[in-house]
Amino acid sequence: MSGGQLGKMLTQVASVFDIQVYVMDQSNEAPAAQICHQFFQGDQTNFDDVYSFGKKVDLLTFEIEHINIEALRKLKKEGLTIYPDPETLHVIKDKGLQKEFYNNHHIPTSNFQLFNSKEEVLKAVQAGVVNYPFVQKLRTDGYDGKGVAVVTEASKLNRLIDAPCVIEDAVDIDKELSVIVARNPSGEIKCFPIVEMEFNEEANLVETLICPANVSKEVEQESIRIAVEVAEAFNLVGLLAVELFLDKKGNILVNESAPRTHNSGHHTIEANITSQYEQQLRAIFDWPLGDTSILSPSVMLNVLGEPGYIGKVKYEGLESILKVPGVKPHIYGKKITKPNRKMGHVTVLGKTIEEAQERAELVKNTLKVKTYESAKN
Numbered sequence: 001m002s003g004g005q006l007g008k009m010l011t012q013v014a015s016v017f018d019i020q021v022y023v024m025d026q027s028n029e030a031p032a033a034q035i036c037h038q039f040f041q042g043d044q045t046n047f048d049d050v051y052s053f054g055k056k057v058d059l060l061t062f063e064i065e066h067i068n069i070e071a072l073r074k075l076k077k078e079g080l081t082i083y084p085d086p087e088t089l090h091v092i093k094d095k096g097l098q099k100e101f102y103n104n105h106h107i108p109t110s111n112f113q114l115f116n117s118k119e120e121v122l123k124a125v126q127a128g129v130v131n132y133p134f135v136q137k138l139r140t141d142g143y144d145g146k147g148v149a150v151v152t153e154a155s156k157l158n159r160l161i162d163a164p165c166v167i168e169d170a171v172d173i174d175k176e177l178s179v180i181v182a183r184n185p186s187g188e189i190k191c192f193p194i195v196e197m198e199f200n201e202e203a204n205l206v207e208t209l210i211c212p213a214n215v216s217k218e219v220e221q222e223s224i225r226i227a228v229e230v231a232e233a234f235n236l237v238g239l240l241a242v243e244l245f246l247d248k249k250g251n252i253l254v255n256e257s258a259p260r261t262h263n264s265g266h267h268t269i270e271a272n273i274t275s276q277y278e279q280q281l282r283a284i285f286d287w288p289l290g291d292t293s294i295l296s297p298s299v300m301l302n303v304l305g306e307p308g309y310i311g312k313v314k315y316e317g318l319e320s321i322l323k324v325p326g327v328k329p330h331i332y333g334k335k336i337t338k339p340n341r342k343m344g345h346v347t348v349l350g351k352t353i354e355e356a357q358e359r360a361e362l363v364k365n366t367l368k369v370k371t372y373e374s375a376k377n
């Protein structure tokens, strides 16, 4: 279900196993729509569209959280296999329920409170119940940093959005980390090696991944222990990407989880024995999980639409970066670029992480996503 880049990369691996993939998306130009066996145009938040799509398949999985849960519940009741389970999705797609879930399962996460509106938050700030610095997150429908506001002082209160939200303590972040866990119905569990995510403040989303992460053995082991605990608490089948904060005091906190293939696992296509996409298939078909060992150190760059350009996409510098050894570009096939839209990614391999980082820097300065028309603002 859903035809974005994650769906496209899953479909590519499915064809290796000769699995027939049906995709539903609002746009018939979505990346996966172009390569799947059958495409259905539909809105994944609409009950009827999801329900009638579900009636056409033998097993349903997804690459996005914003799906009509009631339709999934009805399909499950009528016997359709859906992985991950709709109830896992129900908890995760609401950041408020997700935070409560962590507390109920004694999984470390930053302190938080729930509010229904901006006015309620402002009152709590005035009453001293919410203290600076804090972070507001919309309970539903946020993605890629949209719907997240960091409020460090009173002058930043205008950043608040008027919607049901989570207000959480701002973490003094040392590193942002991710562990992708896979679990199959037989209960076998495997994690991918821990990844470090570098954040682009301007785009408010992850720009670079580094694998393996530059953290101590203790941090690595504890992160993996926590990620497995989260997957087991959800009784997960499929993949779960657990995003973590390592704070400046050395504490590890869960930021959020995603029950699907994830941006922080793109590098696994070239850099690990099993990719996250293959692992997703192995997990949902209850096959033995694959070896997640690293073949090569890697850096992954998200290829984002250049600010100032909206329109028919043009990739500048693609040929130049292909001259650099270890550079593996993935172009998702979105027709229109917008500022900071994820248009592709590049995985850069190196004999050492330093070599991969040097090559990645070159790619970052060379590959630009622009338009055929001149820049507009």
Ligand code: ADP
Residues within 6 Å of the ligand: 110, 135, 137, 142, 143, 144, 145, 146, 148, 168, 169, 170, 171, 172, 173, 176, 199, 204, 243, 255, 256
């Ligand atoms: P999204 O679901 O849109 O990716 P996240 O919850 O991952 O949103 O938040 C986006 C980014 O905002 C994080 O990667 C992190 O840099 C920052 N952030 C989120 N929560 C906190 C927090 N409690 N303290 C400090 N920074 C945070």
